[in-house]
Amino acid sequence: MRWGEAACVLGLAAALGCSGAPARPHVVMVVFDTTRADHFSAYGYAEAKTPHFDALAASGVLFENAFATSSWTVPSHASLFTGLYPMTHGANQVSQYLAGEHETLAELLGDAGYETVAFSNNAWVGDRANLTQGFENVAEAWRLPGPGQAARTNKAIELWLDARQDERPFFLFVNYIEPHWPYDAPASMQARFVSADVSKAERGEANFGVIDWYIDRDSIDESLLPLRQRLYHAEVATVDQALGNLLRMLRDRGLEDASLVVAVSDHGENLGDNDHQGHSFVLYDSTLRVPLAIRPPGGAGAGTRRSEPVQLTDVFATVAAAAGVSAPGVGSDLLAAALPQDRPVVGEYYYPKQFIAYFPEEARKGASLAPYLRLIRSLRVGPHKLIWGSDGRHELYDVVADPRETRNLVADEPEVAKALERRLNALLEEHGTALTELPPPRGEMDPDVERSLRELGYVR
Secondary structure: OOEOOHHHHOOOOOOEOOOOOOOOOEEEEEEEOOOOHHHOHHHOOOOOOOHHHHHHHHOOEEEOOEEOOOOOHHHHHHHHHHOOOHHHHOOOOOOOOOOOOOOOHHHHHHHOOOEEEEEEOOOOOOHHHOOOOOOOEEEEHHHOOOOOHHHHHHHHHHHHHHHEOOOOOEEEEEEEOOOOOOOOOOHHHHOOOOOOOOOHHHHHHHOOOHHHHHHOHHHOOHHHHHHHHHHHHHHHHHHHHHHHHHHHHHHHOOOHHHEEEEEEEOOOOEEOHHHOEEOOOOOOHHHHEEOEEEEOHHHOOOOEEEOOOEEHHHHHHHHHHHHOOOOOOOOOOOOOOOOOOOOOEEEEEOOOHHHHOOOOHHHHOOOOOHHHOOOEEEEEEOOEEEEEEOOOOOEEEEOOOOOOOOOOOOOOOHHHHHHHHHHHHHHHHHHOOOOOOOOOOOOOOOHHHHHHHHHOOOOO
16 A cells, blocks of 8 residues: 555554564664765764764764765665665666666565555655655655655654554664755754854855756855855754654654664765765765664664775665565675775766756756766775766775865876776676666656655756
């Protein structure tokens, strides 16, 4: 059964109830949409106010170097749900659809006896991209217009928890959208980061659209970028509060210690980094490095910090292992053992068909977008990161000495760049596949989907 209408989101609490601790853990996976790691206090960011994520990390395992497989929702969620690189699962900026031939985490857990439920606040995480394949129940919370989606979503989850009577362990997936543009956190949350003397007009100017940044930079007052970043802080604090309320719900019902809890993001966000806004066109760590904390049942390993590089594909493998199912994919169980510091980290951003379509037609052919009409892939091994471009414009960074990726070393260290390119080609040879199942015809866009994408800045 699938719930799509707004009234049904809060009606998801059907006849299913709490039972004792299952032999296998419940799984709670929380995705903070569009949230970069370096805006959490657990990662040393002094201006952040994220006590609930920090507490989760302190009661479990914090991964200091976790990375998305792309800088956009669809490919990253597809990797999270399949354990595969975008080059394998094929859900990317061009196809924008996860082929049904791939077995998802929800399907694996469902076949193993789990109840599988998803609460999505992003229109892309749903039928449109086939990202909810395998979930028994899907609450499309994004269909409810207006602010306060995280709070409404938590209310729906609370109703569901109190109504369920199912004896099975559950897999609960939650996507909170708030850190995604526009940055319009509740006034009480903005007050924690923005001075009261900053006018509503100034806040509105700082909340300019990402599309405007790329087609009309002269219209953007760059002195407002610090304010824009503070507005983003307020959004991150909002989802942190939502996480805290969700964890409290579990704790109050005796479910927290019986659950594997994962808090992660699908990708980060540019806030002027490398002269970019949003999360399109690039694969810098501002868009790829994400928060990741995992609390095993009972809080095993509390206070552990892990420094090796990990990816969303590893989250898939970790959840599958905890549920006792064998999983395909390229990931490793993060709770099994420490992993090599030099393991490869892959990022992919395909030709930006999806994002370019939202620009006015004349802008799509203009000089300002021309540099971004390409495919890029990144490979990070140890201290070095290569960003390979299909147009021959490659970049190489020492991400330890230069974490903001400001000094392109491709001309200074050509042998390092060539070695990484060879390794990237080997990964493509091993994992790149041609899909046998093509996305279905689109037809007209659901009006609610169009409204939601417009609110997120994808449609002008």
